[in-house]
Amino acid sequence: MAFTLNAPVEHEQDIKKSRFIAYAAPIASEEEAKAFLAEKSDPSATHNCWAWRLGQAYRFSDDGEPSGTAGKPILQAIDGQELDGVVVLVIRFFGGILLGSGGLMRAYGGTTAQALRLGTKTEIIPLVTGDLACSFSDLALLKARLQAIPHLSLVEHFEAEGVRFDVTLKRGDEATVQRLVQDLTSGRSHLRFPDP
Numbered sequence: 001m002a003f004t005l006n007a008p009v010e011h012e013q014d015i016k017k018s019r020f021i022a023y024a025a026p027i028a029s030e031e032e033a034k035a036f037l038a039e040k041s042d043p044s045a046t047h048n049c050w051a052w053r054l055g056q057a058y059r060f061s062d063d064g065e066p067s068g069t070a071g072k073p074i075l076q077a078i079d080g081q082e083l084d085g086v087v088v089l090v091i092r093f094f095g096g097i098l099l100g101s102g103g104l105m106r107a108y109g110g111t112t113a114q115a116l117r118l119g120t121k122t123e124i125i126p127l128v129t130g131d132l133a134c135s136f137s138d139l140a141l142l143k144a145r146l147q148a149i150p151h152l153s154l155v156e157h158f159e160a161e162g163v164r165f166d167v168t169l170k171r172g173d174e175a176t177v178q179r180l181v182q183d184l185t186s187g188r189s190h191l192r193f194p195d196p
Helices: 030-040 071-080 100-118 136-147 174-184
Strands: 002-005 009-015 018-026 047-054 057-061 086-093 121-124 127-135 153-158 162-170
Touching (some): 002 018, 009 100, 018 030, 030 047, 030 057, 030 086, 047 071, 057 071, 071 086, 071 100, 086 100, 127 136, 127 174, 136 153, 136 162, 136 174, 162 174
Antiparallel strands (some): 002 121, 009 018, 047 086, 127 162, 153 162
16 A cells, blocks of 8 residues: 655754755656755755655665765655655755764654655555446446445446446456446446556
């Protein structure tokens, strides 16, 4: 089960005189991630470290911090909270005290984790879309029963012989809904999905 943020969130904390500011936001594309990072980055800061995850795709940057001490802990905090479609930027203003590799990893990862905990989240439900045609005589019963299924939506297209639906439903529910359609229409209608 994966989640995403409902809205942007930020969190700031001081660690051994360095100021860490985390900005996190939901994203739907790599372009959105890049635009967010460009907008929020502070050129006057010592470091602008970041990470984002979008499905199997991810990127991160240490922005001058020792390798593996900033971007990767930010990404691990995203993954640790089962988030997807999220970008996080952590800005550091150096306060004069060196934190060491372990201290940096805890600071970047911890600031990120705290910011993400502050955000409200929504479960990501993978959807699939299929095509269904039915006669006018089956329309009322079929529509009523299908609309009662969680995470299922219908878009109607009226035609001379009946109605065609674009059916969007939760991935994994295809076989159950296909059987329901066939049972309700005595095999006259079939819910079809495009080949993967």
